[in-house]
Amino acid sequence: MSLREKKVAKRKKDLLMSAIAIIGEKGYHSTTMEEIASKLLMTKGSIYYYFKDKQDLVYQSQKILLEQSNENIEEVLSEDLPYDEKLKKVMVVHIEYLITEQSGFVMGTNPEQFFSGKQLETILMLRDRYGNYIKQLIAEGVKEGVFTEVDEKIVRNIILGAMNWVVTWYSPNGPMDKTTLAKSISNYLLKIVLK
Amino acid sequence: MSLREKKVAKRKKDLLMSAIAIIGEKGYHSTTMEEIASKLLMTKGSIYYYFKDKQDLVYQSQKILLEQSNENIEEVLSEDLPYDEKLKKVMVVHIEYLITEQSGFVMGTNPEQFFSGKQLETILMLRDRYGNYIKQLIAEGVKEGVFTEVDEKIVRNIILGAMNWVVTWYSPNGPMDKTTLAKSISNYLLKIVLK
Amino acid sequence: MSLREKKVAKRKKDLLMSAIAIIGEKGYHSTTMEEIASKLLMTKGSIYYYFKDKQDLVYQSQKILLEQSNENIEEVLSEDLPYDEKLKKVMVVHIEYLITEQSGFVMGTNPEQFFSGKQLETILMLRDRYGNYIKQLIAEGVKEGVFTEVDEKIVRNIILGAMNWVVTWYSPNGPMDKTTLAKSISNYLLKIVLK
Amino acid sequence: MSLREKKVAKRKKDLLMSAIAIIGEKGYHSTTMEEIASKLLMTKGSIYYYFKDKQDLVYQSQKILLEQSNENIEEVLSEDLPYDEKLKKVMVVHIEYLITEQSGFVMGTNPEQFFSGKQLETILMLRDRYGNYIKQLIAEGVKEGVFTEVDEKIVRNIILGAMNWVVTWYSPNGPMDKTTLAKSISNYLLKIVLK
DNA sequence: CATGAATGAGAGTTCATTCAT
DNA sequence: AATGAATGAACTCTCATTCAT
Secondary structure: OOHHHHHHHHHHHHHHHHHHHHHHHHOOOOOOHHHHHHOOOOOHHHHHHHOOOHHHHHHHHHHHHHHHHHHHHHHHHHOOOOHHHHHHHHHHHHHHHHHHHOOHHHHOOOHHHOOOHHHHHHHHHHHHHHHHHHHHHHHHHHHOOOEOOOOHHHHHHHHHHHHHOHHHHOOOOOOOOHHHHHHHHHHHHHHHHEO | OOHHHHHHHHHHHHHHHHHHHHHHHHOOOOOOHHHHHHOOOOOHHHHHHHOOOHHHHHHHHHHHHHHHHHHHHHHHHHOOOOHHHHHHHHHHHHHHHHHHHOOHHHHOOOHHHOOOHHHHHHHHHHHHHHHHHHHHHHHHHHHOOOEOOOOHHHHHHHHHHHHHOHHHHOOOOOOOOHHHHHHHHHHHHHHHHEO | OOHHHHHHHHHHHHHHHHHHHHHHHHOOOOOOHHHHHHOOOOOHHHHHHHOOOHHHHHHHHHHHHHHHHHHHHHHHHHOOOOHHHHHHHHHHHHHHHHHHHOOHHHHOOOHHHOOOHHHHHHHHHHHHHHHHHHHHHHHHHHHOOOEOOOOHHHHHHHHHHHHHOHHHHOOOOOOOOHHHHHHHHHHHHHHHHEO | OOHHHHHHHHHHHHHHHHHHHHHHHHOOOOOOHHHHHHOOOOOHHHHHHHOOOHHHHHHHHHHHHHHHHHHHHHHHHHOOOOHHHHHHHHHHHHHHHHHHHOOHHHHOOOHHHOOOHHHHHHHHHHHHHHHHHHHHHHHHHHHOOOEOOOOHHHHHHHHHHHHHOHHHHOOOOOOOOHHHHHHHHHHHHHHHHEO
């Protein structure tokens, strides 16, 4: 990748991050192109050099988040850990990532409200992939006798809900730092599946 | 209340319900006054006879939801039940109400995005009241030895998150009816606090 | 048609006429919604109460012109006149209408530049219908021995071109009024087909 | 002219031709600098090295067309031919040039829509010059008794209109090649002035 | 010379809001 | 009480234009 291309990639990434942050805070419709741009000292017109339109920018920003989430979980899954510890680590990583990126957008709403067609498909696919990883992990833990018998889908959704909800109530000024909090939450959730 | 006043009150309620339904489906900004009105065969201009502006309409619609939720929980709390069963019933009622009203809006996002000033205060107050009921219930259950020692705030938030998340994945076409589902979820969540 | 509907129809017609006039003068792209509206002391936003978008407004304005042209020619064709006089009258009416409405837009450009899909189809159909009337008239005149043998298509296009071109050079300040001019042009063009 | 200057002149010519072609097809406003440039594998920024702005580029492109047209007609006029054949040749050359360059742009619309000031003056001057050549030719033909008595201005405009209109209906896939067509049209038009 | 990147003015469009009827 | 019609502010998007490299 040439220097130029790197610069473009960097700028794109910057814009995506800017979009993620502001959309996470204000929501899709309240976020204007102006705001996204001005955070980087650009003007709104410039965004269109990098992205086709607002849809495209937002879509890509959400895609990145989901892709990163999938990478995160894949790494944890590949580690050699007992099922209970693995599930716990999955949760901790998820919560920490969520808090770090304030990425409560797609995670926390119907993507159907914002995307359609090919874009929606991709988003849903990435979401499903992520969900399946957790479901599988639970199912295996059950099969191996580490976890108790549960409906994997429902428990997966309970866990996802509890974790994603964190962005609505976490405050950096609270008594716990994000890692401690993430561990605490994970411990409680683990009780659902432990024998 | 005169007949005329009753009619006005009825119309208001209709509009609030219409707003709740559409906003629950499409989100605040994607919902237009036109849509809210046309569901009742009115024109958008008429709404302004009943409500000051969109803000006001939405605010009141969300207030109703939260007030009803508080009434729901207060009724359950007043019943004479053991702590575990009481908490379970609280959850079941919450989930059923959520699904019935599709009221995932305020429940599922930062009210700060949409309200401010006095309105925000009221919404937050109602939310807090609801949250406190659950926190108290947990705390008492712990004190009485029915529940195990837990951080009531965190567990409360876990429970709320898991429950509120339901609206994003519940499908009426799924294998479980909403009551069965609500019971199932509640059972799993109960494990967090049970000894 | 109720009074209300009449008013709406009137307003629509006004907007179409405004659009025709300005587009005839400045062209499609240089004509702004603002200009079209302000000619009627409205604001551009109001246009969208009557028309879906600019495309729609322009399309309908051009459709009206072509439909009126077709009605004009149909009326002349239905009259009981010898072929040469009939063709002459067709031309006179065409030229006068053109000058009156300054309607050189669709008449004078590729509709493909501005319309597509169903709209383009309709425009082309109306254009073709008009062209066919003239072609038929020539063909019949030839068959009846009033006109000399000619390629009807080419002659039709020559006649249409000469007539439509008028809008680019006619000046109301010239020595001839529009009727005299129209008659003069028609006489010259008639020589192409006369024996 | 140095090599460098020659290169610049060549590049300029290329850009003008590119502009003529695309504008002929899509119209002034729908043609972007990007398109004009990309046809020559350049980027739009480069255009500004050769032309002051879009106006300038378009103006020069239209000027070239008109100048070439004038040269064309001057050459024909200088030939030693009878008036009828001369007029016919003028028409054939005009039509062929039009079709070859698809140059229906300025020829086919009010230059007032696009130019003003000095530029407009020049364009109009070139147009007038061209028109005058034809008017003169007709007038002389009349005086010499080859043509019948006609209003030279009106007939000139009829002829120009019929010819310029060709670009809107000529199709390379039609039954006639462009020379045959040009001759045919010219023959018909000649009938207007012949005795 | 050429380009990549940025700019900003201006266009079309949406929609909450108003108000005479 | 309701509505039709109009408004205007805000937003997305386009594109001619500029300029450092």
